[in-house]
Each structure stands twice: as structure tokens, then as C-alpha cells.
Amino acid sequence: MSGFRSGFACFVGRPNVGKSTLTNALVGGKVAITSSRPQTTRHAIRGLVHRPDAQIVLVDTPGLHRPRTLLGQRLNDLVRTTWAEVDTIGLCLPADERIGPGDRFLIREIAALRGKPVIAVATKTDLVSPQRVAEHLMAIQAAGEEAGLRWHEMVPVSAVADDQVGLLADLIVATLPEGPALYPEGQLTDEPEATLVAEVIREAALEGVRDELPHSLAVVVDEMVPREGRSADNPLIDVRVNVYVERDSQKGIIIGKQGSRLREIGTTSRAQIEKILGTPVYLDLHVKVAKEWQRDPKQLRKLGF
Numbered sequence: 020m021s022g023f024r025s026g027f028a029c030f031v032g033r034p035n036v037g038k039s040t041l042t043n044a045l046v047g048g049k050v051a052i053t054s055s056r057p058q059t060t061r062h063a064i065r066g067l068v069h070r071p072d073a074q075i076v077l078v079d080t081p082g083l084h085r086p087r088t089l090l091g092q093r094l095n096d097l098v099r100t101t102w103a104e105v106d107t108i109g110l111c112l113p114a115d116e117r118i119g120p121g122d123r124f125l126i127r128e129i130a131a132l133r134g135k136p137v138i139a140v141a142t143k144t145d146l147v148s149p150q151r152v153a154e155h156l157m158a159i160q161a162a163g164e165e166a167g168l169r170w171h172e173m174v175p176v177s178a179v180a181d182d183q184v185g186l187l188a189d190l191i192v193a194t195l196p197e198g199p200a201l202y203p204e205g206q207l208t209d210e211p212e213a214t215l216v217a218e219v220i221r222e223a224a225l226e227g228v229r230d231e232l233p234h235s236l237a238v239v240v241d242e243m244v245p246r247e248g249r250s251a252d253n254p255l256i257d258v259r260v261n262v263y264v265e266r267d268s269q270k271g272i273i274i275g276k277q278g279s280r281l282r283e284i285g286t287t288s289r290a291q292i293e294k295i296l297g298t299p300v301y302l303d304l305h306v307k308v309a310k311e312w313q314r315d316p317k318q319l320r321k322l323g324f
């Protein structure tokens with residue numbers, strides 16, 4: 020997919036400047052997954068922005084503080100490591116507040132990274148007049164210059180009024196390297212275990228029949244619930260899973276002669292799932308036909324794609 024861009028971004032700023040609200044506005048209510056960390060990221064993922072041309076992975080950073088203790092210094096080192104690893108930083112500076120010492124401290128710290136694209140995001144613009152927004156942008160410009168930081172971009176946004184949020188996404192995307200999506204689109208759950216469980220089953224189901232079922236297989240974990248009435252030292256987790264194929268003939272392949280392949284899939288994957296969850300599991304596998312699911316947007320959404 021030429022021209023597709025993907026990478027990591029993080030929002031930085033004092034508490035309460037609107038980082039979370041902005042993240043949610045960009046992500047559009049989609050729950051982020053936290054499993055199967057691709058490549059280098061060791062950071063909590065806050066949200067995924069899926070677009071036809073790009074994928075933005077928004078990562079979390081703890082706040083940077085004026086270090087007073089060794090622990091404070093260590094935490095700050097961690098923050099700097101994160102900053103160094105992301106492709107782009109968005110520094111949030113709320114339009115309804117003047118730029119203060121806390122902001123200047125952050126700007127100086129970010130300036131020390133040298134060469135990293137930093138987008139100055141003037142947040143909460145719906146709370147103030149256009150004139151105040153303009154003043155704010157000039158103050159941001161000046162604060163950058165003072166610290167020797169050249170803003171890659173400056174953009175006023177309102178996450179609440181959904182003003183310029185799309186533009187911000189465009190600006191972030193433009194800073195990302197070319198490359199394929201780092202995460203599959205639309206994971207169904209934010210439970211890392213469920214995603215891993217689905218992956219294990221998918222692998223087991225494809226074992227030996229990969230060529231006969233190219234891409235036709237989707238695995239959805241319906242639920243993972245502790246069996247009622249079990250004591251704490253004798254737990255059992257019920258894992259209910261649907262395996263979707265596109266055609267009846269493929270259903271036959273998965274199930275096998277008198278259910279033999281399905282049993283094999285269950286045995287192989289159950290052992291691995293028990294390792295992942297650390298408890299015995301009862302695995303309830305169902306094979307369903309979702310005709311042409313790869314071409315049907317409604318089905319795709321249902322299956323989490």
C-alpha cells in the first residue's frame with residue numbers, strides 16, 4: 020500500500036489541558052487495544068486513529084514534573100524516553116489560560132529533544148473569542164522562540180466543539196513515516212487476553228489448512244467468564260468463541276471428519292490459552308458461516324474489522 024503512513028504520537032501538557040478529551044475526539048470513541056505490541060513500543064496505547072491513508076497510534080506518557088527527588092528524576096527519564104521514541108509530539112496549551120511557568124518548563128524540555136516534530140495544539144478554543152485565540156497563538160510562537168523550539172505546526176482546536184480535530188489528525192499523519200498499519204483495525208475489545216486468545220485459536224485453526232482458507236477465517240471471543248460456584252483455589256474460566264468462515268465448504272474443513280479437526284484445534288489452543296490466562300479453561304468453540312464477510316461492511320464491523 021504505497022503512501023500509507025503509520026506511527027506513534029503522544030500528547031503532552033499540564034494536567035487538565037484537554038489531552039484525554041482530544042484523544043477521544045481523534046479516536047472517535049473506538050476503544051484502543053493494548054495487546055500484541057508491535058515493534059518497539061513499550062507504552063500504554065490510548066487510542067488508534069484508523070484512516071484510509073494512515074494509522075496513528077496515540078500513546079500515553081506520564082506527566083513530566085520538576086524533579087525534586089531521585090524518583091522524580093527517574094520518572095522524567097522515562098517520559099523523555101517515550102518522547103524520543105514517538106514520531107510526533109503534540110503539546111497542548113489551553114486557549115483559556117495564559118502560558119505559564121509549567122508550560123515553559125515543558126517547552127524547554129521538549130526543545131532539548133532536537134529535531135522531533137512538535138505540534139503546538141491550542142486546545143479549548145470554544146471557550147474564548149477568536150481574538151483571544153490569535154493572541155494565544157502569538158504567545159505560543161514567542162514561547163517556542165524563547166526556548167529555541169521551532170514548532171512544526173501550530174493549530175487551534177476544540178475537541179468539545181469538534182473544530183479542527185480532523186486538521187490536527189492530518190498534520191500528525193504528515194509527520195509519520197510511510198509504512199503499513201501497526202495494528203489491525205477495530206479490535207473488538209480492550210482486553211488484551213481476549214485478543215491473544217483469538218490469535219491462538221486462529222493459528223490453531225489454520226494449522227495445516229492455510230492454503231485452503233486464505234484470509235477466510237475470523238475468530239471472535241464472545242466471552243471469558245469465571246465459572247460460577249468454583250472456589251478461588253479451583254478456578255475455571257469459560258471461554259466462548261466463534262470461528263467465522265465464508266462458506267459451508269470451509270466450515271467442513273474446520274470441523275473435520277466427525278468433528279476431529281475442531282477437537283484438535285480445541286485441544287491445541289486450550290493448552291496455550293491456559294498458559295495465557297494462568298487458569299484451567301473450558302473452551303466452547305463454534306464454527307459459523309458468515310457469507311462473504313470480507314466484502315460486507317456490516318459483517319466486517321460485527322467481526323471487528
Ligand SMILES: Nc1nc2c(ncn2[C@@H]2O[C@H](COP(=O)(O)OP(=O)(O)OP(=O)(O)O)[C@@H](O)[C@H]2O)c(=O)[nH]1
Pocket residue numbers: 032033034035036037038039040041142143144145146176177178179180
Ligand atoms: N470547553 C472545552 N472543554 C474542554 C475541551 N477539552 C477538554 N475540556 C475540558 O477540560 C477538562 C480537562 O480535560 P481532560 O481531557 O481530562 O484533560 P487532560 O489534559 O487529559 O487532563 P489530565 O488527565 O489531568 O492530564 C475536562 O473538564 C474537559 O471536559 C474543549 O475542547 N473545550
